[in-house]
Amino acid sequence: MPKIRIDNQEYEVPEGANLLESCLSAGLDLPYFCWHPAMGSVGACRQCAVVQYQNEEDTRGRIVMGCMTPVTEGAIFSLTGDKASGFRQAVIESLMLNHPHDCAVCAEGGECHLQDMTVMVGHRDRRYRGLKKTHRNQYLGPLVHHEMNRCITCYRCTRYYRDYAGGTDLAAMASHDHVFFGRHDEGTLQSEFAGNLVEVCPTGVFTDKTLVGQYTRKWDLQSAPSVCVGCAVGCNTVPGERYGKVKRVHNRFNAEVNGYFLCDRGRYGSGYVNSDTRLPYPGMRGAEGRFTALNHHDALAEFERLTVGRRVAGIGSPRASVEANFLLRSLVGSDSFAPGVSEQEQPSLQRATALMRSTPARVPSLADIESADAILVLGDDVTHTAPRVALALRQSVRNRAYELAADMKLQPWQDAAIRNLAQEQRSPLVSVTPGSTRLDDVAERTLHLAPGEIAEFAFAVAAALSGGDSAGNPEAAAVAQMLRDARRPLIIAGTSLCEEALLDGAAAVAGALVSREADGTRAPMLSLVVPEANSLGQALLCGDDAPDLATLTARAEAGEIETLIVLENDLYRRGTGEEIDRLLDAVTTVIVLDGMDSATCSRADLVLPAASAIESEGTVVSMEGRAQRYYPVFVPGDERHSSLYWLLCCLKAADHKHFVDINHVDEVIAACASAVPALAGIVDAAPGGSYRSHGVRIPRQPHRYSGRTAMRANISVHEPKQPQDEESPLAYSMEGLNRDEPGSLLPFVWSPGWNSNQSLHKFQDEVGGALSGGTAGARLIEAAGPTTVPEAATPSSIDAATLELIPRPAIFGSDELSARSAGVRDLMPDAYLELSVADAKTLGVEAGDGVVLGGSDTAFEVRIDPSLRRGCVAYAPGLNGCIGLVPRSGVSLSMAPDWKRRDADLIARDGQEGSLS
Amino acid sequence: MTELSTTLFGLLIIGAAVGGAAVLTWFERRLLGIWQDRYGPNRLGPFGIFQVLADMLKLLTKDDWVPPFADRFVFILAPTVIVIVMMLGFAVIPFGPELQVIDLNIGLLFFLGMSSLAVYSVLLGGLASNNKYALLGGLRSAAQMVSYEVFMGLSLMGVVMLAGSFSLRDIVLAQEGLWYCIPQFLGLVTFTIAGIAESHRLPFDLPEAEHELTAGFHTEYGGMKFAMFMLGEYVGLILICCMMTVLFFGGWMGPLLPPIVWFCIKVFVLICFFVLLRAAIPRPRYDQLMGLGWKYMLPLTLINLLFTGAFLLVMES
Amino acid sequence: MWEAIRSQLVTMWTILQHTFTRSETVQYPEEKPYLAPRYRGRIVLTCDPDGEERCVACNLCAVACPVDCIALQQATKEDGRWYPEFFRINFSRCIMCGMCEEACPTNAIQLTPDFEMCEYDRQSMVYEKEHLQIAGTGKYHDYNYYRVAGMAIAGKDKGEAKNEAPPIDVKSLMP
8 A cells, every 4th residue: 555645644545546535535625526436537626636746855846636646655745735725725716606696595505515615625705796607497307406507517417427327318518618517408307317416416506306395404304224115226325304204315325235326216216205195093994984093002902803813814015124024924824924926926036036045156236236347137127127236237337448447557537538448348238128228328239039038048148158059049159258258247137027937047147157167267146136125035034935815815715814914015016906806805804004005905904004114124135135224214103103013012912922022123133033044144234223333322313403492392382302212223313423333324424524425435434435334234145055057947938929918117107105206206107008110010009009908998008119029018017007917918909999199299398497598 | 584584585586586587588688689789679568578478478388398209207307407406596695684595504505506406407408308419418518517516616715715604694794895806806707607607608508509519408398398498597697696796796785775786786787797798709619618617717716715725824824 | 828818808898899889780671771673582584675585494593593493394486486384483492692693694584672572371482484474674674685696586587686697598609
């Protein structure tokens, strides 16, 4: 590690870092704007200027940009010298020339990097007396608000949006002081990761639009470490709450999972917690069929009466925590507990889990995925099934550029230089899917095949890798060659197509890569995308023998089930309406524990309101097998309690022998870990409730949390005690210490002088590195199993004459919870069916026409995907109208009789907020 | 005096002492107000004198509450002790040539004995409250009283030696020519300081120092029991002033006016002086208080004794 | 020691001299003292010269408040103006320190020379926006925050605020 001297103080800095990173890592405050730890340096803003001296004798020195200066042994710098600080002051003064007097009405105020840096540099008085330049704003969709006047032209937004996230519709336009960052024409930002602009922008040009109507400053937000339950990636988040409402979600850094960025489903998908379809009180269905509200004591009594001593079955949920599912399974017995996924999905999920546990390849974290240098995507459009993985893949294709840069002895943070060098050269990514995907722009090769064919293709690649004859399939041979040439090849497949053979095929490719070369120079990775936040945890909990919904229906119809308990699950999204009706009709009593009103709740006899993931504690297992704990951000209102509470109370009332002495979340976790060997690791996901950092709890509120004596003064002027947290090491107050805690307990980032999210580096070992308290979560699937390569399986196939219904999830809409959130709801399309050009021609329909599925009278809008495999009809599960469609079933289509085309203009301009003139 | 008249006179003294103490609560506040450039209680009646009635009414109607964690018997006993012993102290005070409840030949010792017993009140009150502030107050009080008791008695020995008697009446009569405040000036100073400490008034109110101990030994007291502590304190103040009048300022003696008037005037002036002390002097630290007692006051009284003794020996020879 | 004794005696003498000085107390209910316009009493919310409410719900008063007795929630009007959906001051906690007024960037929150705020019921000390909002401009007559801020609102387009140039035409090629 080189030693450098800064202001006569010697520092040891990491090899290959730039000076700005080194200064920040050493705890020195050096202002900056354009540099970002995930995006490297371009030296655009000139804010991190320092003075470098040639040698000991040099007294004048010269000004260099910290972010563009590599640290070398013995280099001498000055941060505080007049020359450097004067230069920085001049730079910020010029950046502030046109900055409007907006802070009071700016959603960035109080966590603004520009405010922080202005204070840090010491610029106080505006000397400029001229006119400020102004800009018109653009409407950028329901998620991101644009206020161009505030821009300081650091170019972070376009660098993030275009270079990092691969978006195309946001750019820097015009020249000199007319530079404008926006779209060519007004409209919704197309990238699924546009929300990160809110965090990337150092000032208030891009702000969270869903926050602005109910705005709360950062210092007033109560927050706790949470995990996004929007998909199976398990991104770490920090939701912020005030007045009992979730205000916004920010990224919580996790070096191995989401890093600095979230997808828009994760960022904007928590609004469901504030939704008016939340259930506030337990409800008991009376004789006349109406629900009566109960208090929680009566509700518990009813719950016990309807459960204890009866023949009970339970349906869990892949979006509920491991603990809640475990308790329900303990209550009803493992052979009466269904995991709560659809009949089509369950075998795929079980297969995926088995393969992940047995594959000799590494099951990668997102950080591992970013290190891959050859990628084969099988089946899934990951941008829609596991969005954050897609953003990681966009980074992994850049590994070719970094290789080239290393040959040229360029440091990896030399962003502009590396992009210039690599141009369009990328690490190879091959996408084999039924239709076009959002990653096609970075794919070297795209193949469009039906699900069964994809599985066959995968086995062909595996065969080619194992030296088999691949002459008949040149594509497979080429892909095999690509994987063979890579050092860190990555195979990604998913359960979204409900095709077990496809998963087998992916595992076979990964297995073949491992067995082919055992010299350790190659580290193949196999990532299997599962659909929901805790799908994997649910599969690990239930094992392979868990009954599916059809089995339960059969047993119910045989009279073996009196009471059915449904945990946080809308069954009507897990099967056709007729199937679910049959199940619910066959049992005497239906008890539903859920946070939201749903079709299943309407069929229940007793509804217990469950707290959401943001109001409760629990563990979920992400698709990489990482168990992660989320903590309540606030105490749920009304009579809501976590499912864990309801179930544990019921278990104790039933005098269940294992649960008599269990009262604490930690004890439930421990019981779960000891009862289910596959889940033994969940105890290590986060410290237990008795953990204390420096002897005190970790505060959920920043130290300047305001309004404590007035917040609820309208209810009563007598202030109650702060709520006490009996379960977790966090406190519902500002008392405590947000320092040196494990990464899994980081409630928010703030450091003196660093009010914005850029203060994160104060919580990291070194800038951009892991959190100093350790990376959150515990991997349950770590060691590679024995080399078992699946045999070539026969993919399921349907009659070639009919069309096959292919589920292609949508980022906005396919997830049940986020679809009820304000911003996401606005972006949800109406139900549609995608057809290939050939099929559309056969049917005689064009894009925008309506079709009906054979046998039903629901009409769908037709979309044409030119790359869709012929014979496939794609739909987005979860959209209104698509609920109840059976994936992979054969269907016939016909023109909708009374279809009215929507006016195209109406769709394009749904919001008007001034226009470019 | 006959037995009946003695009894009546005793009752009169008790009434006067209690009444005096009650008025004193108002008077002290008014006086402090004057010295601190404000008014003090001035709203009720002429000059606010009915404030006394209002305070009494308030104290009498307050909930007579004993904390559940306290030692009930001792808790109730403690405030009564201080009132009783302070009242008994008045028995030996000669208010005039014939106005005395009982002229004990050990009158001075009786007074010292009674004032020493007062420490039990504070100590028991502090202990019985079962409260850390009260306990600390009680402890401080015990140490303070024991320390100041020592030279309080000694400071008076000069007077006794000059008068040749422990009878207060004799002592007053012995001051016919010269009040003892002149020859016994050191004795006066030390007795005054000891007197303040004994009645634990400001600046020596460390047992109840509100800045440190909430309200010290009477933290847990309220209503009538609290009132009795207060009564004890103010009666004690009057008693000390009476003793100073008797021992150093010639008791009832004075020209023209009747003896009892002279006595009252002297007592009144001394009370004003005590209030002035309260208005002017800050509370010392606890170690300073003890240091003052043992390191300065005790030697001073001993020196005073030595000189008085030497003076007497020289006079005799 | 002597110095200490002298000091105590001097103190006593000084205090004794105060027997003859006038009392500083003002006999309040009978005799009302003069209160300057900037006296720190009951808090009001004012309107700008155009008659619109000045408060933009920036939360700075709430965070400046040392006793945390101000709570509010921001909301947005049609034209983009920010305003408080509710604005609550718990006067039973307020210490009339005036920090909120100092912090206010829009001169909305102002303290007035009215301190007579007695209530038998503590709950009545909780003032909501309708109790706080007045129709006038209070002590500062001319200031209008939106005339200096860059945000566009109804009646003030981009570039129409003080010291602002007209909006840039990004499609122009002129230098």
